[in-house]
Amino acid sequence: MTFHVNAQHQLERAPESLELRHRWDKVPSYRITPVVVVVHYGVTRTQSQLESALAVSDYVSAHIAMSARGNERVVTQMVPFNVRAAHAGAAAVYRGRSGVNSFSLGIEINNPGPLFETPDGWADIRGKLWDGEVLVADHPSGRFPKWQAWARYTQDEIAVVTALCLAFVERYPTIVDVVGHDEIRTDKADPGPAFPVAELRSLLFHRTQMLT
Numbered sequence: 001m002t003f004h005v006n007a008q009h010q011l012e013r014a015p016e017s018l019e020l021r022h023r024w025d026k027v028p029s030y031r032i033t034p035v036v037v038v039v040h041y042g043v044t045r046t047q048s049q050l051e052s053a054l055a056v057s058d059y060v061s062a063h064i065a066m067s068a069r070g071n072e073r074v075v076t077q078m079v080p081f082n083v084r085a086a087h088a089g090a091a092a093v094y095r096g097r098s099g100v101n102s103f104s105l106g107i108e109i110n111n112p113g114p115l116f117e118t119p120d121g122w123a124d125i126r127g128k129l130w131d132g133e134v135l136v137a138d139h140p141s142g143r144f145p146k147w148q149a150w151a152r153y154t155q156d157e158i159a160v161v162t163a164l165c166l167a168f169v170e171r172y173p174t175i176v177d178v179v180g181h182d183e184i185r186t187d188k189a190d191p192g193p194a195f196p197v198a199e200l201r202s203l204l205f206h207r208t209q210m211l212t
């Protein structure tokens with residue numbers, strides 16, 4: 001599976017198994033040089049919910065919104081890769097630097113995040129039942145003791161994120177790291193223990209730890 005980022009900072013040539021969309025969100029004029037990729041979950045259940053959440057708010061956006069589960073196999077580019085998107089938040093700090101949105105690319109995965117046991121089975125934070133796979137695990141940060149189960153990402157979702165990161169690193173040699181939002185912000189749980197961020201770092205940069 002390979003993607004390609006063209007001279008206009010747009011994704012082109014997605015794998016055949018995926019639908020590639022461009023849905024430009026607001027597109028502010030602030031230019032960035034990406035240094036790090038930040039992975040998120042959207043606390044969502046459908047691609048349209050995820051895209052709407054990113055498009056509606058003036059305070060939330062991301063470069064990529066994606067789903068690769070069941071019949072929903074879509075990668076949507078919302079913001080050109082040389083333009084700032086608002087995904088990391090003001091509280092995020094990477095290698096001592098705040099203003100992470102000004103030097104990062106954001107990937108939002110359609111995933112509900114924490115799950116809770118109900119008489120009818122696992123449910124997401126809004127009470128909607130989850131029929132996908134479940135990971136029972138504490139959040140590695142220790143900051144979310146009440147959240148002990150997580151919606152697993154599909155192998156296809158992890159493969160899409162990996163392929164996107166490979167295309168980003170090829171196009172932008174300035175990128176030196178990929179991190180979970182929960183690694184650069186103490187109040188965020190996404191993408192959570194179900195996302196193999198250390199493995200992704202290992203594959204991309206030959207180390208499991210983020211740069212410090």
Ligand SMILES: [Zn+2]
Pocket residue numbers: 039040041087181188190
């Ligand atoms: Zn996030």
